[in-house]
Amino acid sequence: MDWDKLRIFHAVAAAGSLTHAGDSLHLSQSAVSRQIRALEESLGTTLFHRHARGLILTEQGELLFEATSVMAKRLETAAARIRDSEDEVFGVLKVTATTGFGSLWLAPRLTKLYERFPDLTIDLMLEERVLDLPMREADVAIRMKEPSQADLIRKRLMNIRMRLYASDRYLAERGTPERLEDMHKHRLICQNPNAAQVAAGAMLVQKLTSYEIPSLLFVNNYFGVLQGVLNHIGIGVLPDYLTEDFPHLVPVLPDVQSAEVPVFLAYPEELRQSKRIAAFRDFVTEEIMAYRKRQMDDTVPV
Secondary structure, three states: OOHHHHHHHHHHHHHOOHHHHHHHHOOOHHHHHHHHHHHHHHHOOOOEEEEOOEEEEOHHHHHHHHHHHHHHHHHHHHHHHHHOOOOOOOEEEEEEEOHHHHHHHHHHHHHHHHHHOOOEEEEEEEOOOOOOOOOOOOOEEEEOOOOOOOOEEEEEEEEEOEEEEEOHHHHHHHOOOOOHHHHHHOEEEEOOOOOOOOHHHHHHHHHHHOOOOOEEEEOOOHHHHHHHHHOOOOEEEEEHHHOOOOOOOEEEEEEEEOOOEEEEEEEEHHHOOOHHHHHHHHHHHHHHHHHHHHHHHHHOOO
16 A cells, blocks of 8 residues: 555545645645545545535545554654654653643743753643543643553652632632631632542532532633632632742631642653653653642741
């Protein structure tokens, strides 16, 4: 089977359009169309249904696209390993993290990583969906639970808890609750317990909302919850790793907290020798260790 034709087929299937595939391949639409027709003739089957809105894979096309997708991932892995055989850290590193941790803790610290490795490119993907690392949807992940996928190297970074926080101004205007029953006098800012989030956070929200709080603000990520708290809208459920970067957050009902949530860093076994992953792993580990040390120093009596 002609590798070049398969490459063109894969681009067309991914784009759903001859024109868009041609643009990405720097080929004319007619050249792409000829290659697809030649591939269909060599296989003796139709790979696409053609209609006015674009191209849809046939059943046979779906089978071939699955195969070319696996090939593309393996070629990408091979290229990454070849690049990583050099001494310098450069190229693209695809990192996935939850929206809250990625936007509020990781992204603000990346300046230090870029200062150390100016030729590195980070593709930061923030979402609650767990990406498939062995299939190279991402190179490295930071998740709020131990990854269950096989063939991954895992490193436990730290444990966090969800707690209640408010702003000085909000508490000055509305008063500080002294017990959970007092929450019915306040507005709660949190994620909907049915939204994608760690189970410990959802359980804490369920416990709080059982106290018949009359006014709530639901936001589907902790970045939005934090903005609500900083703008004095109410008392928010937030992860405790925020307190160092946002010292104006005031703890409310300190004994009310979620169960511990582990934070893991993971990457595929096949990228064990990747210098980009090693650079990122070591950077995150150093930042976590420094964060832990500052926490310990803050708790030591003067």
